[in-house]
Amino acid sequence: MGTVFALADCNNFYASCERVFDPSLAGRPIVVLSNNDGCIIARSAEAKALGIGMGLPFFQYEKALLRHGVAVFSSNYALYGDMSARVMSTLGRFTPNLETYSIDEAFLDLSGLPGDLTAYAARIRETVLRWTGIPVSIGLGPTKTLAKLANRLAKDAPGHNGVLDLTGPRDREAFLARVAVGDIWGIGRRHAARLDRYGVRTALQFSRLSRDFVQKHLTVTGLHTLLELQGVPCIDLETAPTPKKSIISSRSFGRPVTTGTDMREAVAWHITRATEKLRRQKSLAGTILVSMQTNRFLTGEPQHEASDSLTLPMPSAYTPELLAAGLSLADRLIRPGYRYKKVGVMLLGLEAEDTVQGSLLAPPEADSSRRRALMDGIDRINAKWGRETVRPAATGLARPWGMRQARRSPRYTTCWAELPLVRAG
DNA sequence: TCTGGGGTCCTAGGACCC
DNA sequence: TCTGGGGTCCTAGGACCC
Numbered sequence: 500m501g502t503v504f505a506l507a508d509c510n511n512f513y514a515s516c517e518r519v520f521d522p523s524l525a526g527r528p529i530v531v532l533s534n535n536d537g538c539i540i541a542r543s544a545e546a547k548a549l550g551i552g553m554g555l556p557f558f559q560y561e562k563a564l565l566r567h568g569v570a571v572f573s574s575n576y577a578l579y580g581d582m583s584a585r586v587m588s589t590l591g592r593f594t595p596n597l598e599t600y601s602i603d604e605a606f607l608d609l610s611g612l613p614g615d616l617t618a619y620a621a622r623i624r625e626t627v628l629r630w631t632g633i634p635v636s637i638g639l640g641p642t643k644t645l646a647k648l649a650n651r652l653a654k655d656a657p658g659h660n661g662v663l664d665l666t667g668p669r670d671r672e673a674f675l676a677r678v679a680v681g682d683i684w685g686i687g688r689r690h691a692a693r694l695d696r697y698g699v700r701t702a703l704q705f706s707r708l709s710r711d712f713v714q715k716h717l718t719v720t721g722l723h724t725l726l727e728l729q730g731v732p733c734i735d736l737e738t739a740p741t742p743k744k745s746i747i748s749s750r751s752f753g754r755p756v757t758t759g760t761d762m763r764e765a766v767a768w769h770i771t772r773a774t775e776k777l778r779r780q781k782s783l784a785g786t787i788l789v790s791m792q793t794n795r796f797l798t799g800e801p802q803h804e805a806s807d808s809l810t811l812p813m814p815s816a817y818t819p820e821l822l823a824a825g826l827s828l829a830d831r832l833i834r835p836g837y838r839y840k841k842v843g844v845m846l847l848g849l850e851a852e853d854t855v856q857g858s859l860l861a862p863p864e865a866d867s868s869r870r871r872a873l874m875d876g877i878d879r880i881n882a883k884w885g886r887e888t889v890r891p892a893a894t895g896l897a898r899p900w901g902m903r904q905a906r907r908s909p910r911y912t913t914c915w916a917e918l919p920l921v922r923a924g
Numbered sequence: 925t926c927t928g929g930g931g932t933c934c935t936a937g938g939a940c941c942c
Numbered sequence: 943t944c945t946g947g948g949g950t951c952c953t954a955g956g957a958c959c960c
Contacts (some may be wrong), residue, residue: 531927532928533927533928533929534928534929535926535927535928536926537926537927538927538928540929541927554927554928555927556926556927557926557927558925558926558927559926559927561926574928600959600960601959601960602960603960604960641926681928684958685958685959686958687956687957687958687959688955688957689956689957689958698940716935716950717957718935718957719933719934720934720957720958743931743932744931744932745930745931745932746930746931747929747930747931748929748930749928749929749930750928751927751928754925754926755925793937794925794927796925796926796927808929811958812934872935903925903926928952929960930959930960931958931959931960932957932958932959933956933957933958933959934955934956934957934958935954935955935957936950936953936954936955936956937945937953937954938951938952938953938954939947939950939953939954940949940950940951940952941949941950941951942947942948942949
């Protein structure tokens with residue numbers, strides 16, 4: 500018996516989360532918007548059936564959506580993140596070997612399981628649905644790529660009840676023939692277009708290409724995809740979360756920003772947020788990068804896009820130090836007279852806080868333990884009393900650059916004041 | 925007025941070394 | 943016209959994922 504991977508993927512996850520706490524949404528088309536209520540990033544099955552595309556700018560379709568009775572939500576990541584954790588912990592009851600692949604997907608290693616795999620997967624589905632209210636589909640395969648493909652078929656192909664098994668070679672070719680090459684995990688738009696020029700349109704055709712051809716055109720990652728489709732595992736299950744190698748905080752503004760003060764506040768806010776993430780994974784950053792841009796869709800307006808980075812003398816997770824570095828970069832980049840749309844901060848050159856290299860030139864800071872205690876104290880207060888209970892003054896108070904979120908549902912599961920209310924009688 | 929955010933990996937080419 | 947050979951490291955850009 501070989502390896503068996505399952506991919507469990509929540510159906511229309513964000514839309515499903517909204518539905519769990521609002522039964523009146525059953526059967527209704529739902530869309531969820533990106534940050535700032537910009538684009539449509541999630542759709543319920545009913546919304547997809549109406550032909551509402553992914554990534555469409557909301558403001559262009561707002562009237563049509565409301566006319567069709569579509570329920571529209573701002574994204575509510577407090578809710579989605581918490582529901583995701585519930586789904587993952589439920590899945591964890593069925594195997595200790597689980598990789599949380601994204602907010603709504605997990606790979607499970609089901610190798611060596613006795614009995615009927617399809618029935619086992621069906622039981623996983625039922626349990627997740629009963630315990631969390633979230634519907635999932637499950638694909639089974641001897642490699643992650645085939646499990647992904649099986650999952651897609653489980654969702655799209657009727658008559659499979661949300662579970663599809665591609666672990667055996669039986670019927671595999673027939674299923675591969677039904678999947679477009681661009682729908683293979685790891686084959687994106689560009690590669691799909693390139694393959695199309697060679698007449699390669701289905702997963703089956705792709706799986707029959709020579710290794711040399713694939714490596715030449717799609718590099719080694721493409722070669723791994725090829726082998727995985729042929730049933731040869733190349734991509735392992737990663738059960739332990741690995742620390743990030745870079746951390747980003749960036750966001751569009753709710754409205755154009757024109758003053759240096761607002762720009763600096765926004766940059767400081769992102770630095771603070773990125774540095775919190777950095778400390779949470781117990782890392783230090785060697786380099787900070789600040790970027791900003793105007794609204795590229797407004798072709799009539801003057802455009803400015805700029806970014807620059809600065810490498811610290813010693814890697815750090817001390818917010819005031821990163822604020823000083825990042826704001827000095829911002830001051831060099833910001834140009835008066837532009838209407839900015841977005842700023843971002845990236846932390847690079849990350850290393851674990853306990854393995855950092857010392858420097859011959861800069862002796863260890865006498866107050867480094869004091870700095871660490873200060874950050875630790877602030878992080879604890881904010882964990883207990885809520886984000887931004889204690890925050891740098893540089894991040895401002897009024898936040899005129901903050902994002903729009905006109906249609907957010909309550910944070911049903913993470914906020915006492917927003918718990919769902921049930922009336923009896 | 926309005927168009928998302930956050931990541932990873934690979935390769936080519938330049939800088940630099942002996 | 944010709945002007946070595948081989949290696950490492952870093953970065954930018956491109957591709958992919960959700």
